[in-house]
Amino acid sequence: MSKLFGGIEAGGTKFICAVGTASGKIDNRVVIPVTTPDETIPQVIEYFKNIHLKTPLSALGIAAFGPVDPNPASARFGHITSTLKLAWTNYNILGAIKDAFDIPVGFDTDVNGAALGEYRWGEAQGLNTFIYITVGTGIGAGGMVSGKMIHGLIHPEMGHMHIPHDHKRDPFAGVCPFHGNCLEGLASGPAIMKRWKVDSVLDLPDNHEAWELEAGYLASALINCILMLSPQKIIIGGGVMKQPNLLSRVHPKVVDLLSGYIKHDTILKNIDKYIVLPGLGLNSGICGAIALAEREFKGSLIA
């Protein structure tokens, strides 16, 4: 029988828990709202305990909202660190789950998890250098370089990249509490809603100028990703990308901004296959958490 893995997609507002196998098939999903660790974590543990009693899990994986400490050599490995969600500041989420189960527990950021999910079962299969970006309430990114997840000093925070902002065209100051008009400040869901005074980004009609502006900001960020990391593919998901024509507006702007500097057919001729929506749709995150479990179980040095 296939090994069974448990995944925890630990988002800032809800935790998705599910089980799955190496085939990528997901089962038995549950959504737990996020309040405090004392309330939320016991529900997560109970959910997996019930499964584990009937069908033993081989490993668990946590793909957590951040910032986190993803460095296994650090004393704070597996902690959520300086989050604005104060009940979770410096919370050892990995420790809490490890204490409750005598099986391996994998851990990474939510976006690195989603990237790993796409690597196992989605759009990044067979690649070794790619980026996964989500554009929603915030903008986050993770990915892999030459077969290794990007970690470093802490982990990427690409959403806060600084990009050109034409104040004449777009006098909106941005919503990022740290930087104002960084990428997240200008192009996240809350930025779009506040700039155009709507309650949902999808309330804006397809021909609204909001989308050309948004596509331009995303293209600026994506060319910086391309120039900095030379990814073989960029996967872009999140709630804002649900706008049906946004990605196809981004594509020509990326080519245009690169101005022929990078002469590679993948970009010049196949941009629509180079910057793509997640292959796993809305499941990148939970699949990623399961992929983290699988990786931890294998003790694999890949990724």
Add this chain to the structure above:
Amino acid sequence: MSKLFGGIEAGGTKFICAVGTASGKIDNRVVIPVTTPDETIPQVIEYFKNIHLKTPLSALGIAAFGPVDPNPASARFGHITSTLKLAWTNYNILGAIKDAFDIPVGFDTDVNGAALGEYRWGEAQGLNTFIYITVGTGIGAGGMVSGKMIHGLIHPEMGHMHIPHDHKRDPFAGVCPFHGNCLEGLASGPAIMKRWKVDSVLDLPDNHEAWELEAGYLASALINCILMLSPQKIIIGGGVMKQPNLLSRVHPKVVDLLSGYIKHDTILKNIDKYIVLPGLGLNSGICGAIALAEREFKGSLIA
């Protein structure tokens, strides 16, 4: 006796050739001006042939100006590709050297080579995720993520990153023939010289406003590097960085632009040890070429 390695720092205007050992000690340096492959490459080969006859070399390494094809699986691996130096367009530099010597020949970009040199003997020893940037005639960067050199679709071209440009403060349009006001367009040596009408950037006095502006552009680029790759250290060299107080002007601007978003003492308290000049000084490049030879000889999977 220590193995002897040969290194070729293949720059756009001159090739530096030298030999060295695993200790990082360099010897017997020669500079060959770059004209055409037909003229330049035979001089390189003759130089190493003469050494090789007396003291056999174990391997050679080439750190080449680009763009290059650094993908060993590609048919054009080891070629200089779409360079504006037309005599070198699509030139198989790796093949030319390999044909002349029956020893392993390593190959990478000039900046990835320099990064590897700093990893072996300079400021990046013991790290696994860092960036090496050179600010001179152009702006280039290479580096390592989780122990692997950054390659991907092609290789990084961070110099062409797009950063905020306040046209009111700095109406200069930039010198990049592709993008105008990308990082290289605004902050390379030629950009500084053209903006301020000087023949050498070091003609500008230390209190000239040029340096505050330059420090700001570099800080913008560096925070994007930090946010995208989370490097454990950034090494920044090249001719422009010879201005004695430029780096110390960059440091507080980086902290300021990050606005407390990344809470790590390495950045908040030790920025002067986080963004540093090359440990190998002007030798990062040639040491890097020798490190590429050493790596190829070892057949090592690291980096």
